[in-house]
Amino acid sequence: MSGGIEAAGELATGALLGRAVEPRAGEGHGAAGGDGHGLCLNCGTALIGSHCHNCGQAGHVHRSLSAIGHDILHGVFHFEGKLWRTLPMLAWRPGELTRRYIAGERARFVSPMAIFLFSVFAMFAVFSWVGISAPTELNAGNMKPFAAIDYARKDTQAKLDKAQRKLAAATDEEDKAEYRERIADAQQGLAGLDKAAQSLGGGHLDGTAAQAHTGWHALDHGIEKWQKNPALMMYKLQSASYKFSWLLIPLSVPFLWALFFWKRQYKLYDHAVFVTYSITFMSLFYILVAIVAAAGLGGGWLAVAALALPFVHVTRQLQQAYQLGWFSAFMRAWVLTFFITWILAIFVLILVALGLFG
Secondary structure (H helix, E strand, C coil): CHHHHHHHHHHHHHHHHHHHHCCCCCCCCCCCCCCCCCECCCCCCECCCCECCCCCCECCCCCCHHHHHHHHHHHHHCHHHHHHHHHHHHHHCHHHHHHHHHHCCCCCCCCHHHHHHHHHHHHHHHHHHHCCCCCCCCCCCCHHHHHHHHHHHHHHHHHHHHHHHHHHHCCCHHHHHHHHHHHHHHHHHHHHHHHHHHHCCCCCCCCCCCCCCCCCHHHHHHHHHHHHCHHHHHHHHHHHHHHCHHHHHHHHHHHHHHCCCCCCCCCHHHHHHHHHHHHHHHHHHHHHHHHHHHCCCCCHHHHHHHHHHHHHHHHHHHHHHCCCCHHHHHHHHHHHHHHHHHHHHHHHHHHHHHHHHC
16 A cells, blocks of 8 residues: 555656646646736736736636645646657657657657656656565575674674773773773673674674775775665665666767767757657656556566567667668667666666765
8 A cells, every 4th residue: 555655656746847847838828718917926917818928827826725636637647738749759759759859849749858757757656566676685594683793793892992992091980980880891792792693603703804994984884884784775776766867868878979970960969859758768668567567467478578669669769860771770779779788887886886975
């Protein structure tokens, strides 16, 4: 139940974020009819119609809970109706969609970044709903007890060191007695922890054995975090993967540019639009794959489709967007597929680095 609620929340968040970055140029702004009068409540301009000609705000604004509900539903399902014009093009004629958007047809289709945000949040929402998530049991056998003992031993050792320093600096006999008592307690605690480690079959537990010593404190601390709780770090890695999914766009653009660098008519902006729409399709496609698999309708054909259709889509988008022959598009698609492995590897390395140093 909680997974379904979380998935619905992610979906609504993605839709509203997409709506937030979606330009309104050329869109309708509300119900027709009913000329406005008075002043715009947003900018103070005199109204000469149902909407302000200066800032575009509606002359009549709602102040009710139902209006909030309408905004959420509108963001999730409508995108001002443009989503339903964009999705068929994205699926069947992605290259034409790319070319038309670059050429200036902005009001007809959802912008690349808006639909990208929607699709990424929707993908992780559906993955959460169907149970696709980072593994939570990465520690085998006695690793969890050893990790707990190791943590407790380091904490006790730190208390022992502190008490010894305090004892060396103390001048009052009462203070010295208190610090000697703390030292005795800490030493007893260390002996008990070593005994617990021996009972697990690990012998004497060396509190420094698990520490990394690269000479870079931040890196050592990050490695130690992965060693202590790999499941938690995997969960953080998964969470970061969609929060920083936008990094895939700037990472991909140079590789796509390398396939057309001698064709000066194509700008970096054009490649960015291509990449954003392409990643959006992949996100939506794997949403469909996850739902079909969760419904028990999958099989060998689903695995083949999950691997083959993205390649076919990329080939088709290259052929249409850059007006290539089929053979040229096919060969570039193969090279781009090879590049994608590099892009994903760089992306994962960035996420791991964020986990290590964050």
